[in-house]
Amino acid sequence: MKEARLQRHIPVFRVIFTELGRFVRLKRQWQSNVLRASSSGAGDGLPYFMPVISELSMTASSQLSHPLRSQRLNQITHEPHSHLDNLVKSHDPFGSPERFSHFVAAQYLFQRDLEKLYNDPQLIKLVPDLPQRCRVEQAALDLADLQRALPEGDDSIRNKAMGIGEALAWLFVSEGSKLGAAFLLKRMPALGLSETFGARHLGEPEGGRAQGWKAFTAVLDSVELDAEQERLAEAAAIAAFERFTVHLERCFA
Numbered sequence: 001m002k003e004a005r006l007q008r009h010i011p012v013f014r015v016i017f018t019e020l021g022r023f024v025r026l027k028r029q030w031q032s033n034v035l036r037a038s039s040s041g042a043g044d045g046l047p048y049f050m051p052v053i054s055e056l057s058m059t060a061s062s063q064l065s066h067p068l069r070s071q072r073l074n075q076i077t078h079e080p081h082s083h084l085d086n087l088v089k090s091h092d093p094f095g096s097p098e099r100f101s102h103f104v105a106a107q108y109l110f111q112r113d114l115e116k117l118y119n120d121p122q123l124i125k126l127v128p129d130l131p132q133r134c135r136v137e138q139a140a141l142d143l144a145d146l147q148r149a150l151p152e153g154d155d156s157i158r159n160k161a162m163g164i165g166e167a168l169a170w171l172f173v174s175e176g177s178k179l180g181a182a183f184l185l186k187r188m189p190a191l192g193l194s195e196t197f198g199a200r201h202l203g204e205p206e207g208g209r210a211q212g213w214k215a216f217t218a219v220l221d222s223v224e225l226d227a228e229q230e231r232l233a234e235a236a237a238i239a240a241f242e243r244f245t246v247h248l249e250r251c252f253a
């Protein structure tokens with residue numbers, strides 16, 4: 001009798017233990033992400049910058065709890081980044097140099113969008129090496145290596161008036177993409193490409209990726225913004241991912 005009652009409860013215990021295990025795993029993963037994100041990281045041993053908080057089913061507004069702006073932008077762009085990452089892979093960009101050239105064309109258009117921001121005197125006061133960080137020239141040279149014409153861009157982002165928060169958020173997405181570039185670069189030898197031919201825009205920035213990122217986020221985190229500017233910065237980070245997605249779809253079409 002007692003045994004039969006116990007038997008009936010087994011599925012309930014199983015669910016409880018499975019859920020508990022899942023919760024503990026997510027919590028551990030989240031803690032290690034936060035720890036790694038707050039460390040400087042180095043070279044290819046990049047910290048994982050995107051906490052899995054969204055996996056804990058938190059809403060966008062409740063995610064914005066981190067004291068650092070760079071971390072808040074990481075959090076709200078976690079979804080768009082995963083989406084973009086999957087989209088890039090779905091286009092098989094490493095299938096051949098020709099396929100990779102579509103990806104480079106999207107990178108070129110995105111860097112072209114931001115070229116003026118990278119050369120903005122006000123922003124250079126905050127980030128002195130900003131002009132050297134732009135990769136529009138490298139992307140153009142890569143396209144020449146790959147024998148692909150420069151795609152024609154529009155000026156909607158280049159000519160957009162932006163406040164400091166928005167500008168830094170667009171640059172955050174571009175600078176952040178250099179972290180993923182380290183992983184993409186590893187696929188290049190199989191295509192006969194490298195950071196000196198066809199994949200220059202993925203190359204290690206002077207001074208190192210981790211150092212460049214740390215210096216940029218230090219500025220991003222130190223600028224004072226009011227609530228409205230903060231909101232605009234967050235919207236701009238999402239808009240930057242959307243813009244890259246549009247370029248990607250256009251270049252692979």
Ligand code: HEM
Nearest residue numbers: 046047048049074085088172173176177179180183184244
């Ligand atoms: C237009 C913007 C971006 C593009 C096109 C992009 C693209 C990618 C791609 C395709 C990967 C996968 C590489 C692989 O697994 O082989 C990746 C990984 C990565 N990206 Fe991005 N990314 C962008 C923005 C960002 C931003 C803003 C950050 C940081 C704030 C970032 C940080 C990373 C990191 C750390 C990885 C390494 C693997 C991982 O943790 O998923 N990326 N990125």
